[in-house]
Amino acid sequence: MRKNPLILVTNDDGITAPGILNLIKVVRKFTNRIVVVAPDSPQSGMGHAITMNAMLRLKKQDIEGTEAYACSGTPVDCVKIATSKVLKEKPDLVVSGINHGSNSSINVIYSGTMSAAVEGAIEGIPSIGFSLCNHSIDADFSHVHSYIEKIIHFALNNSSSNFSCLNVNFPAVPFDMINGIRVCRQADAMWEEEFNERHDPAGNPYYWMTGKFVNHEPEKEDTDEWALSHNFVSVVPVQFDVTAHQSLALLKDLENE
Helix, strand or coil: CCCCEEEEEEEEEEEEEEHHHHHHHCCCCCCCCEEHHHHHHCCCCCCCCCCCCCCCCCEEECCCCCEEEECCHHHHHHHHHHHHHHHCCCEEEEEEEECCCEEEEEEEHHHHHHHHHHHHHCCCCCCEEEECCCCCCCCCHHHHHHHHHHHHHHHHHHCCCCCCCCEECCCCCCCHCCCEEECCEEEEEEEEEEEEEECCCCEEECCCCCEEEEEECCCCCCCCHHHCCCCCEEEEEEECCCCCCCHHHHHHHHCCC
């Protein structure tokens, strides 16, 4: 681990969210070289969206002595503009969160928190997304600080190895009920959405998305959903290569058609 590493902090809940303030507190234990670039308003569910047809603005702020910038764009915009315009050198680590709500299983696809972390990995920077399975704005994050510290310490000491991005989720239980860390895979789970048709005051129809989350393999002990349901901290290594490698051999037959 480099002495006094440069760490970029971001999120998708916005620069004033309690989660990012808690993450900054933990990061301060490792370095005084912290730069925060985070959305100026909530950007949950933005996935890997980027801003292409609008201006991006940065507004410099101070978060208890930490250099910070509120960005008008998406979480991925925040990482891109941080590494391109704000930082003078490549950061040693990107940390994103702490998200208010789970980003386990399929949620990693939709998550702005995780997309920011994945963008860091795309740019060759070890990156971690942290999420607490509690959507409340008043959620208590203090009990997960020690786990965040442990995982960041690991990342900084293994930055030259093959890991590039971690998806970390914390169960919403007190510290003494957490059973430890479980390294696992993404569960086969998904949202089954419903769109309720409603009508505005003028009588025009509109749709409100609802639905339920369904885990198709609840008994599989090697998944993040199992880990969280049994009060473990789930750690899933994430990659941005979305090639279905298992299908390459089969599809080779197309070349001979």
